Amino acid sequence: NAGVTQTPKFQVLKTGQSMTLQCAQDMNHEYMSWYRQDPGMGLRLIHYSVGAGITDQGEVPNGYNVSRSTTEDFPLRLLSAAPSQTSVYFCASSPSGLLNIQYFGAGTRLSVL
Amino acid sequence: KQEVTQIPAALSVPEGENLVLNCSFTDSAIYNLQWFRQDPGKGLTSLLLIQSSQREQTSGRLNASLDKSSGRSTLYIAASQPGDSATYLCAALTGTASKLTFGTGTRLQVTL
Numbered sequence: 754n755a756g757v758t759q760t761p762k763f764q765v766l767k768t769g770q771s772m773t774l775q776c777a778q779d780m781n782h783e784y785m786s787w788y789r790q791d792p793g794m795g796l797r798l799i800h801y802s803v804g805a806g807i808t809d810q811g812e813v814p815n816g817y818n819v820s821r822s823t824t825e826d827f828p829l830r831l832l833s834a835a836p837s838q839t840s841v842y843f844c845a846s847s848p849s850g851l852l853n854i855q856y857f858g859a860g861t862r863l864s865v866l
Numbered sequence: 867k868q869e870v871t872q873i874p875a876a877l878s879v880p881e882g883e884n885l886v887l888n889c890s891f892t893d894s895a896i897y898n899l900q901w902f903r904q905d906p907g908k909g910l911t912s913l914l915l916i917q918s919s920q921r922e923q924t925s926g927r928l929n930a931s932l933d934k935s936s937g938r939s940t941l942y943i944a945a946s947q948p949g950d951s952a953t954y955l956c957a958a959l960t961g962t963a964s965k966l967t968f969g970t971g972t973r974l975q976v977t978l
Contacts, residue, residue, distance in 0.1 A: 757909070795870065795955075795968030796910075812965075843909055851959050851966050852897060857909035 755779045759844050759858035766834040766865045774829040774861050776844030782856070784847045785827040786811070787819065789840040790860075796843065802827055803850065834865045868893040868960045872969035879946055880977055887941040887972050889956035894934045897959040901930050901941050904953045904971065913954075914941070946976045 760775045778785065786801035798811030802821040816838060818830040827846075831838060842861045847853040869892045879885050889899070898917050902910040914923045914930040916939065922931040929942040939956055955971040 759909075793970060795970050796957075797968075798966070845910075851964065854912045854915050855900065855910075855966070856912070857902075859909045860907075862907075 757844055757846055757856050757858035759842075759861050761861060762859065764861060764863050766831070766863065768834060768836060768865060770834050772831050772834065774831075774842055774844075774863075776827045776829065776858060777825050778827075778844075778846040778856070779825065780846065780848075780856065781824060782846035782848050783824065784850045784853075785821065786845050786855075787817070787827070787829045788843045788845065789813065790843060791840050799829065799842075831863075836865050839863060839865045868896075868958055868965070868967040870956060870958050870967045870969040872954075872956060872972050874972060875970070876973040876975075878975045878977060881946060881948060883946050883976075884942070884944050885946055885974075887943070887954050887974070889939040889941070889958075889969055891937045891939075891958045891967070893958075893960050894937050895960060896934065899930075899932055899939045899959070900957045900966075901928075901939075902955045902957065904955060906952075910955065943974075946974075948976050948978060951975050 757778045783804045787799040788796040790796050800819040802808045844858040845855045871890045900915045901913045904910050916923045916932040927944040932939045953971040953973045957966050957968045
């Protein structure tokens with residue numbers, strides 16, 4: 754039972770570099786989302802998707818792009834990394850939106866120097 | 867704007883003790899409230915989800931209650947064990963079921 758898989762687990766970037774955080778789920782869930790977790794703050798929603806081909810912005814979308822070409826995958830792209838993007842990133846999925854239990858990946862810890 | 871607060875931020879109890887974790891929210895117009903467990907360096911695991919029409923949910927030694935009128939939810943853990951040591955987060959779903967607001971969590975340590 755793989756569930757929600759995130760890669761990589763750790764990443765160090767230099768300011769200005771770009772990268773993609775991968776998220777894949779094998780539960781055929783329609784809803785997928787990305788959060789960031791920072792010390793002293795609750796998880797904050799970056800972007801979400803209600804199905805393949807449909808994405809929308811969350812609370813803190815600036816500096817991030819997403820796409821959803823398949824039901825299984827929901828990658829998060831950092832266009833030009835900044836130190837303020839140092840955080841732990843979590844991908845989550847659910848059968849249909851936020852009314853259902855959310856299933857989280859193990860997270861990607863990102864440091865931007 | 868919904869705000870979710872969890873107090874205390876940290877709690878240490880001896881093994882076997884029953885304990886209550888608190889979650890407060892400012893907007894009572896919630897769709898549901900979910901409790902999660904987060905182990906160090908790991909993702910969140912959903913423990914219990916209480917719909918707005920429910921008063922409580924139970925799973926094993928865990929019991930979560932919801933009082934919308936007072937803006938409070940509690941997670942009761944019976945007969946605590948060292949394996950219960952983790953951070954517990956609550957999250958309230960508000961708006962047009964479109965926004966999940968998380969608290970900052972209570973870090974629980976159960977000692978031998």
